[in-house]
Amino acid sequence: MSDYTFVEVGGTYFLEWKLDSIKAVIDRIKDKAESTTAIVKWYRTDGEEILITSARLNFHSSRGKADLAKTLEKRAESYGFPLIHSDWDTIMEQLTNSIDDHLRKGEPSMLVGGLETPERYPFTYYPFIRKGRPNILFGFGGSGKSYFATLIGLMLSNRGYNEVSPVQPFSSEYLCGFCPPEITDCQNLEHGPSVLYLDWESSAIDLDRRVKAVGIGIGLKTPRLRYKRMYDSFEASVSAINHEINTYKIKTVIIDSAAKSVQGAFNDAEKIGILFSKLGGLKVENSLIIDHVAKGGNDPIGSITKINDAGNIWQIVKSQELGSSSMTVGFHHRKSNEGPIEKSIGIELEFEMNKFHNTIRVDLSESEVPEEGGSPKEMSTKQQILNLLRNYEPMPADKIADNLDIKKEIVAPELSRLKAQGKVDKFEQADGSSRYGIVA
Secondary structure, X not given: OOOOEEXXXXXXXXXXXXXXXXXXEEEEEEEOOXXXXXXXXXXXXXOOOEEEEEEEEEOOOXXXXXXXXXXXXXXXXHOOXXXXXXXXXXXXXXXHHHHHHHHHHOOOOOOOOOOOOOOOOOEEEEOOEEOOOEEEEEOOOOOOHHHHHHHHHHHHOOOOHHHHOOOOOOEEOOOOOOOOOOOOOOOOOOOOOOEEEEEOOOOHHHHHHHHHHHHHHHOOOOOOOEEEEOOOOHHXXXXXXXXXXXXXXOOEEXXXXXXXXXXXXXXXXXXXXXXXXXXXXXXXXXXXXXXXXXXXXXXXXXXXXXXXXXXXXXXXXXXXXXXXXXXXEEEEEEEEOOOOOOOOEEEEEEEEEOOOOOEXXXXXXXXXXXXXXXXXXXXXXHHHHHHHHHHOOXXXXXXXXXXXXXXXXXXXXHHXXXXXOOOEEEEEOOOOOEEEEEOX
């Protein structure tokens, strides 16, 4: 039996028996007390890499491993490649032991207190993107969260352009991921972006319009973000996300939004904990999570786990007159793991629309910080309900009332009117209860 190598990259494991021309790629691991399972893809590496088989394997099932070993031997030989050996049982045990050891031991311990670590600037994009910890930007629907996330993404993908940002006091210490250190201004160079926008909320066309509009507003000649439309939960998509990160040299991920990335289970502490755990395992330098507002208006919606696990949290609150083509937003710092709470920041967004009422340009400039208005209390009950249901899964009337901090006696008749207008659907449940959701 030849030696083998074992490498872990962002939650995906690679084992290779080079002398035997065999490689295994393991991802989507589910580690429970009674069993550990994962998707394992087996390859022959005689010249061009060829997939032998892909299957979910229970690492602690002797029968399952034995059956898979027989299948591998038959399929590997069917390709016409001479096998150096056929000891698949031993290979299977090496695979199992490697995964078990890694999962049980975790990161090795070390002594701290005497490490020689260089001083470094703690922010990638001051003051919103802190290095090495998840950052949250939350606010009500329509407050400009996605536009501002787009601005950050474009700035971080174009080194040198950050220093002339029209919005102050933003500053950046960031390498684009493509240019060598001596290149200090790469905005005119054609290379891919190092920011990946993971979108559970809208579509590629929506973000494309936003990227173009913000790019025109800041004078960026070739605005680009890498976009991925998401459907499964973040947990189920980690392998696919890691593939994007490794393939395209991604350094920053933007998650839009937290609630949708856990399939609407924003109150489930375990689901939220898994989101942050998996996010921390990605091989990226920075992450930004877009989120919505809890009742009360000063925290992200859902489990307190978000607040505990995030290193830097900002709330965005808008002020806008009806019919106006501009709005002013205030950024209010709600949490910092290290350092003081920053002063609030004001930004004005001026929108230019085409004849189809699509935004074609967004100009951003400094502004006075508006008063912390823009809360749902200033919206009609109807608009509050629609904003909530656009962002979350269907829910019963009492839960809608609880999230909006409005009496159920007020919410219930408004839901009936919205249903009559064809704006919401009523879904009858097996237990006799009802849930309301946006019309598809």
